[in-house]
Amino acid sequence: MGLTLKELLAGQPFEILQGSPDIEIGDIVCDSRKVVPGCLFCCLVGRTLDGHDYGPAAAKAGAAALLVEQPVEAPADTTVVKVKDGRAAMACAAAAFYGHPSRELHMIGITGTKGKTTCSYMTKNILEAAGYKVGLIGTIQTMIGDEVVPSRNTTPESHELQQLLRRMKDEGCTHVVMEVSSQGLMMHRVDGTEFELGVFTNISEDHISPTEHRTFAEYMGWKSVLFRMCQHGLVNADDPKWEEVLQGHTCDIATFGIEHSADIMAENVHLRREGRHLGVDFTLCRGDNRWTMTVGLPGKFNVENALAAAGIALYFGIGEGAIRKGLRDVHVRGRVEPVPTPSDYTILIDYAHNYMSMESLLSTLREYNPGRLICLFGGGGNRARARRFDMGEISGRYADLTILTEDNPRFEELEDIMEDLKVGLERSQGRYVIIPDRKDAIAYLIDHAQPGDIAVLIGKGHETYQDIKGVKYPFDEREVVREALKERGWQE
Ligand SMILES: CC(=O)N[C@H]1[C@@H](OP(=O)(O)OP(=O)(O)OC[C@H]2O[C@@H](n3ccc(=O)[nH]c3=O)[C@H](O)[C@@H]2O)O[C@H](CO)[C@@H](O)[C@@H]1O[C@H](C)C(=O)N[C@@H](C)C(=O)N[C@H](CCC(=O)O)C(=O)O
Numbered sequence: 382m383g384l385t386l387k388e389l390l391a392g393q394p395f396e397i398l399q400g401s402p403d404i405e406i407g408d409i410v411c412d413s414r415k416v417v418p419g420c421l422f423c424c425l426v427g428r429t430l431d432g433h434d435y436g437p438a439a440a441k442a443g444a445a446a447l448l449v450e451q452p453v454e455a456p457a458d459t460t461v462v463k464v465k466d467g468r469a470a471m472a473c474a475a476a477a478f479y480g481h482p483s484r485e486l487h488m489i490g491i492t493g494t495k496g497k498t499t500c501s502y503m504t505k506n507i508l509e510a511a512g513y514k515v516g517l518i519g520t521i522q523t524m525i526g527d528e529v530v531p532s533r534n535t536t537p538e539s540h541e542l543q544q545l546l547r548r549m550k551d552e553g554c555t556h557v558v559m560e561v562s563s564q565g566l567m568m569h570r571v572d573g574t575e576f577e578l579g580v581f582t583n584i585s586e587d588h589i590s591p592t593e594h595r596t597f598a599e600y601m602g603w604k605s606v607l608f609r610m611c612q613h614g615l616v617n618a619d620d621p622k623w624e625e626v627l628q629g630h631t632c633d634i635a636t637f638g639i640e641h642s643a644d645i646m647a648e649n650v651h652l653r654r655e656g657r658h659l660g661v662d663f664t665l666c667r668g669d670n671r672w673t674m675t676v677g678l679p680g681k682f683n684v685e686n687a688l689a690a691a692g693i694a695l696y697f698g699i700g701e702g703a704i705r706k707g708l709r710d711v712h713v714r715g716r717v718e719p720v721p722t723p724s725d726y727t728i729l730i731d732y733a734h735n736y737m738s739m740e741s742l743l744s745t746l747r748e749y750n751p752g753r754l755i756c757l758f759g760g761g762g763n764r765a766r767a768r769r770f771d772m773g774e775i776s777g778r779y780a781d782l783t784i785l786t787e788d789n790p791r792f793e794e795l796e797d798i799m800e801d802l803k804v805g806l807e808r809s810q811g812r813y814v815i816i817p818d819r820k821d822a823i824a825y826l827i828d829h830a831q832p833g834d835i836a837v838l839i840g841k842g843h844e845t846y847q848d849i850k851g852v853k854y855p856f857d858e859r860e861v862v863r864e865a866l867k868e869r870g871w872q873e
Pocket residue numbers: 411412413414424425426427428429430431432433435520533534535536537538562563564565592593
């Protein structure tokens with residue numbers, strides 16, 4: 382026996398515009414193309430379209446009820462209820478519809494400008510090493526244990542999220558680790574989800590564009606919301622803004638850090654380079670415990686991510702061995718991911734695409750003392766323009782050679798994007814070449830790499846396409862590297 386509309390909206394103010402709220406609801410959707418008979422269709426005001434325009438079509442296709450923010454035409458036998466905020470109401474109804482699965486799971490939500498994806502994989506690895514079955518929701522994909530479910534958004538729409546959580550619980554997961562983006566918080570995608578742990582990695586200026594957040598204050602304000610939704614907070618004490626992010630928090634707080642005094646700390650950070658393999662070691666300190674750890678991913682910033690993941694594990698009472706195994710064996714697609722190469726130089730694929738990630742990535746790679754540091758990247762079209770000047774400038778500052786190329790120009794002209802990148806590079810007087818076709822650019826890089834060099838292909842990360850004027854052309858960077866090496870006679 383399913384729940385009625387009235388039961389789904391319990392605790393939320395709503396006004397009945399027509400029909401009865403005592404009807405049973407068979408599903409919840411917000412896309413008229415996904416309507417099934419007997420469902421609740423939620424009319425949402427989007428960035429480009431208005432779901433209210435699809436209300437009549439949804440009713441015609443069999444929706445039993447419409448959730449609206451303003452009146453819409455509907456047949457007399459369709460119930461129509463009006464709420465103030467359609468996304469918030471949909472999220473709470475979805476949580477009720479799926480029986481509040483978050484209450485039956487150990488829910489971990491990770492927010493922050495950078496490190497969410499990496500930290501969530503580290504956490505999953507550790508929890509699995511401790512014997513738990515784990516659900517993961519984030520940028521690259523959703524996972525139910527080992528099963529992969531494709532993701533469209535980092536934080537899914539609320540009804541998809543609640544459905545996933547229910548599935549995870551039913552399929553035996555005990556813990557779920559998910560990335561909670563500021564867009565997800567702003568669009569009420571996680572409303573109705575009860576988080577046991579909320580984690581803050583860091584914050585820097587990003588996602589400020591006509592399609593994302595209007596100001597930095599707004600961006601930061603949405604990140605704060607997670608700490609009013611969780612029972613316990615774990616935050617990065619090295620981030621200068623952590624106290625601002627916690628404004629209005631209702632959870633208790635534990636901290637982690639490398640530079641500042643914190644509950645969980647890293648000491649003896651040591652960058653490790655063995656042939657073409659890079660990693661980092663540190664001592665994990667909590668109370669009297671001093672545990673040496675080896676992280677399978679390079680860079681000081683991955684010590685921060687590891688501390689956050691270890692902090693989560695320690696909260697759940699997980700011991701030294703599982704933490705060590707989980708951190709040592711971690712691999713994340715497109716996050717400082719090594720690609721097999723002839724053994725004398727390193728090629729990494731990474732997803733840096735803003736100031737903070739470029740700076741962290743290149744400054745830490747520099748510290749590995751490469752023969753030369755070579756950076757290959759472009760700037761995404763129809764995204765925050767400031768990123769391009771920053772990325773150009775930082776590459777010019779740290780790299781011995783920059784190879785400028787394409788990265789999802791979308792509907793912008795590649796030449797215009799290059800001009801912005803060049804401005805940044807010239808500001809820091811970096812040495813660069815321009816090779817518009819990314820495949821040619823990679824071939825150039827391979828032809829010029831020398832023993833001891835570290836080359837990093839930046840921006841595409843896990844992506845497997847090149848988005849040009851609305852068409853997504855297949856482009857898997859690791860395959861392109863492999864092919865180029867093969868053409869040059871190298872076999873793995
Ligand atoms: C700007 C934005 O966030 N858009 C999200 C939003 O779509 P929208 O508001 O653009 O929707 P719309 O096309 O205007 O349509 C409005 C409504 O009409 C409905 N509709 C539309 C057409 C139709 O025929 N019938 C119909 O019912 C739509 O289903 C929708 O409910 O709602 C969709 C469903 O939830 C999201 O997938 C979509 O994310 C897009 C893909 C996106 O790129 N979002 C980015 C900004 C984002 O959310 N990023 C964050 C962070 C990423 C990170 O840093 O890791 C994320 O969490 O992914």
